[in-house]
Amino acid sequence: MDRILVADDNTEITDLIENILEKEGYEIIKTYSGLEAVDAFDHTISLVILDVMMPEMDGFEVCQKIRQKSQVPILFLSAKGTDIDKVVGLSAGGDDYMVKPFSAIELVARVRALIRRYHYAAKTPQSGNVITVNEVLTVDLDARKVTKYGEEITLTRTEFGILELLAKNKGKVFSTEMIFKSVWQEKYYEGNNTVMVHLARLREKIEDNPKKAQIIKNVWGVGYKIEE
Structure with missing residues (x-):
């Protein structure tokens, strides 16, 4: 129980x-x-x-x-x-x-x-893989740990889930609906800004300048991605 x-x-x-x-x-x-x-x-x-x-x-x-x-x-x-x-x-x-x-x-x-x-x-069993993003971040899927320039960053479970999704699918654009369904595993409703709030917080932690994001990039009118 x-x-x-x-x-x-x-x-x-x-x-x-x-x-x-x-x-x-x-x-x-x-x-x-x-x-x-x-x-x-x-x-x-x-x-x-x-x-x-x-x-x-x-x-x-x-x-x-x-x-x-x-x-x-x-x-x-x-x-x-x-x-x-x-x-x-x-x-x-x-x-x-x-x-x-x-x-x-x-x-x-x-x-x-x-x-x-x-x-x-x-x-969920972890693969043990470590993904490098922009030569800035390392995402350790086994330890569920993220480091930036070698220094560990503390992410919530949800923030890590978003970053993991985008990092494992570099180059693929995810809409807010796709991110929500994948990370939250729930039905998405129009007007739900939950993804935006978590993305904003995640960017504050991993980007040098959140207002000019270089890691998680906007694809205007479509969604978000991490470059290959």
Whole structure:
């Protein structure tokens, strides 16, 4: 049984999430502050659901603490739904961002997708190949490690998935829909800017100048690629 850590200072929200997800067969660990969430996290957790605004330590800080020791998927909850809010959340190391109020169907779908990708990545055998990109990056598929000019870069699981997809298919152009279906393994909906947010964050980490990207290039009106 997958264990999900939920952190929200609103007991009605934590109880609602518990009621919804326990019916789906998940075990729920409820916490009511950022500090409680950090203390409760351990290697048995398959997913973390974090409220952004919490006492003592906000969700972004909790995410950063967890990222120091784990790449477990993290889903942010917030009443704020602007693109800037989502960028901040995903930039902190989150994998997904859901706006309150949310439906039970949406919550279950997001949770299933995140946990499915997490288990899939953990079980997928790696080839041991190391891909060099632009004589700048090395992408170690076995260790799931990326270095730039010999210095390791920390990527989230999703960021690594995007980079791996493009690096293994140099010269091929991928639309945002193709990237989403490949990395997220979900149906794509028009207007979904999730790929753009993660791409922007990835470029900040791997490009010398993200505004003039030389590694992940735009093919205007079509998509993105890494040159051969």
